[in-house]
Amino acid sequence: xxxxxxxxxxxxxxxxxxxxxxxxxxxxxxxxxxxxxxxxxxxxxxxxxxxxxxxxxxxxxxxxxxxxxxxxxxxxxxxxxxxxxxxxxxxxxxxxxxxxxxxxxxxxxxxxx
Amino acid sequence: xxxxxxxxxxxxxxxxxxxxxxxxxxxxxxxxxxxxxxxxxxxxxxxxxxxxxxxxxxxxxxxxxxxxxxxxxxxxxxxxxxxxxxxxxxxxxxxxxxxxxxxxxxxxxx
Numbered sequence: 064x065x066x067x068x069x070x071x072x073x074x075x076x077x078x079x080x081x082x083x084x085x086x087x088x089x090x091x092x093x094x095x096x097x098x099x100x101x102x103x104x105x106x107x108x109x110x111x112x113x114x115x116x117x118x119x120x121x122x123x124x125x126x127x128x129x130x131x132x133x134x135x136x137x138x139x140x141x142x143x144x145x146x147x148x149x150x151x152x153x154x155x156x157x158x159x160x161x162x163x164x165x166x167x168x169x170x171x172x173x174x175x176x
Numbered sequence: 177x178x179x180x181x182x183x184x185x186x187x188x189x190x191x192x193x194x195x196x197x198x199x200x201x202x203x204x205x206x207x208x209x210x211x212x213x214x215x216x217x218x219x220x221x222x223x224x225x226x227x228x229x230x231x232x233x234x235x236x237x238x239x240x241x242x243x244x245x246x247x248x249x250x251x252x253x254x255x256x257x258x259x260x261x262x263x264x265x266x267x268x269x270x271x272x273x274x275x276x277x278x279x280x281x282x283x284x285x286x
Binding site for chain 1: 207208210218219220221222225227262264266273274275276277278279281
């Protein structure tokens with residue numbers, strides 16, 4: 064069975080500080096990987112997707128970056144946090160076909176003060 | 177650019193009611209249509225999907241797609257308190273970007 068793990072569970076950070084969020088998927092080889100951002104009670108905004116190691120496509124610019132250093136790992140980061148970065152960050156995976164559903168991780172709750 | 181609108185934004189219904197959630201989309205080339213459900217503080221989870229015009233039923237849930245009118249809907253029969261959640265419709269074509277609507281927050285009162 065596939066499992067998706069995100070870390071940390073929650074973060075409280077200061078404006079201007081750096082951030083690194085992680086995601087690992089076990090039990091599935093070469094999945095598509097995605098990062099989403101969700102404002103409290105709001106819609107999901109896709110940020111990045113990756114179909115292979117070392118390759119990441121940006122969907123929307125939010126002063127964030129993403130990397131895929133290993134087949135099962137996806138990292139979201141920024142050098143300088145903004146207040147607008149607060150929210151719920153979700154990692155997801157899917158099979159390598161756009162017709163398959165995306166499976167979401169438990170998420171990381173980020174509060175920027 | 178794909179635009180997905182959901183209505184209503186929130187809905188309160190009594191237990192046992194039939195509930196209808198609506199979604200309109202702008203890209204007639206969209207191929208894949210999804211409903212996701214997200215309980216409070218949890219990850220979204222796919223509820224149902226449909227890839228061609230028509231209707232699909234799974235238990236108490238029915239989804240309906242009409243590409244000509246750019247309309248997609250979810251109907252819940254005999255609504256239960258456990259159905260209370262944020263419902264998100266989404267669609268995509270042969271590309272990675274899954275576009276979500278703004279969501280409908282459903283509350284089912286016992």
